[in-house]
Amino acid sequence: MRELANADGGTARYHGLRSAPAAARPHVAALLAHGCRADLCVDSGPVKDRQRHFTAFVEDTWAAFAAGGSHDPVLHATVHTYRTYGMHLSVIEDMFSAMQRDLDFRDFPTFDDLRQWCMQITGGPMAMVYRVMGAATEPAYELLVREFSVSAQLTDALRDLSEDLDDGRLYLPLEDLDRFNVRAEDIKSKRWTPAMADLIAFEAERVTEQLHKARDVDHGPVSAIWRARCEHLALLIAAVLAASQDVLHRPVQPPLGTLLDVWRPVMRTVIPC
Numbered sequence: 001m002r003e004l005a006n007a008d009g010g011t012a013r014y015h016g017l018r019s020a021p022a023a024a025r026p027h028v029a030a031l032l033a034h035g036c037r038a039d040l041c042v043d044s045g046p047v048k049d050r051q052r053h054f055t056a057f058v059e060d061t062w063a064a065f066a067a068g069g070s071h072d073p074v075l076h077a078t079v080h081t082y083r084t085y086g087m088h089l090s091v092i093e094d095m096f097s098a099m100q101r102d103l104d105f106r107d108f109p110t111f112d113d114l115r116q117w118c119m120q121i122t123g124g125p126m127a128m129v130y131r132v133m134g135a136a137t138e139p140a141y142e143l144l145v146r147e148f149s150v151s152a153q154l155t156d157a158l159r160d161l162s163e164d165l166d167d168g169r170l171y172l173p174l175e176d177l178d179r180f181n182v183r184a185e186d187i188k189s190k191r192w193t194p195a196m197a198d199l200i201a202f203e204a205e206r207v208t209e210q211l212h213k214a215r216d217v218d219h220g221p222v223s224a225i226w227r228a229r230c231e232h233l234a235l236l237i238a239a240v241l242a243a244s245q246d247v248l249h250r251p252v253q254p255p256l257g258t259l260l261d262v263w264r265p266v267m268r269t270v271i272p273c
Contacts (some may be wrong), residue, residue, distance in 0.1 A: 030077035091124035125151035
């Protein structure tokens with residue numbers, strides 16, 4: 001819980017965890033904390049140190065699985081969760097492969113390329129979280145969660161555009177830039193052009209369309225969490241559109257109270273006040 005309190009600005013991961021059924025919460029915390037640790041290796045600290053930190057974390061993860069546990073509480077809990085639920089280690093392998101691509105970053109030529117990366121870095125781990133909570137236990141539902149992860153990751157790419165550019169990363173597909181006659185070098189240099197507004201609106205609508213479809217999916221006991229996550233993303237997209245050219249210069253973050261209004265009713269059902 002402590003490791004996740006400030007993840008994503010103290011919003012999505014932490015609120016999702018607080019909303020998880022009590023019996024599943026330790027396992028959800030393990031999965032989210034493991035992903036958060038890996039993210040920090042890849043996205044934070046001096047660039048020259050990131051590969052070394054990530055390589056060490058990957059090695060520590062596989063050593064923990066080989067030993068059946070670890071002195072590190074997050075790694076130990078991750079191993080326990082994967083073994084308890086019979087999860088395939090290919091989920092972690094795919095996530096690590098996608099994160100390595102971030103370290104060896106290259107632009108995404110097409111949306112299909114971006115979609116595949118999203119499925120690896122977020123789709124598998126997100127599906128495992130929903131499995132632990134009692135949903136996504138069937139292949140069809142797992143696929144829905146994996147597809148939803150694409151919308152979640154694209155939303156992050158829009159809200160964190162400025163920070164990603166500072167790291168030399170552009171997550172918007174080059175084919176979409178071409179569609180709107182936006183030059184990659186302009187975005188990477190943070191030079192706003194009128195065409196960029198159309199590009200951002202196009203990507204935002206791509207997410208919005210998927211959210212409309214996702215809201216009606218029945219995930220049984222965790223349907224409320226699913227709908228809250230959809231509303232959370234919708235608020236982020238609205239904030240991105242309202243920010244306009246500021247997306248090139250600062251991360252977009254709606255007021256924390258607005259996000260809490262989305263998650264508080266769900267939290268109250270699992271943690272009585």
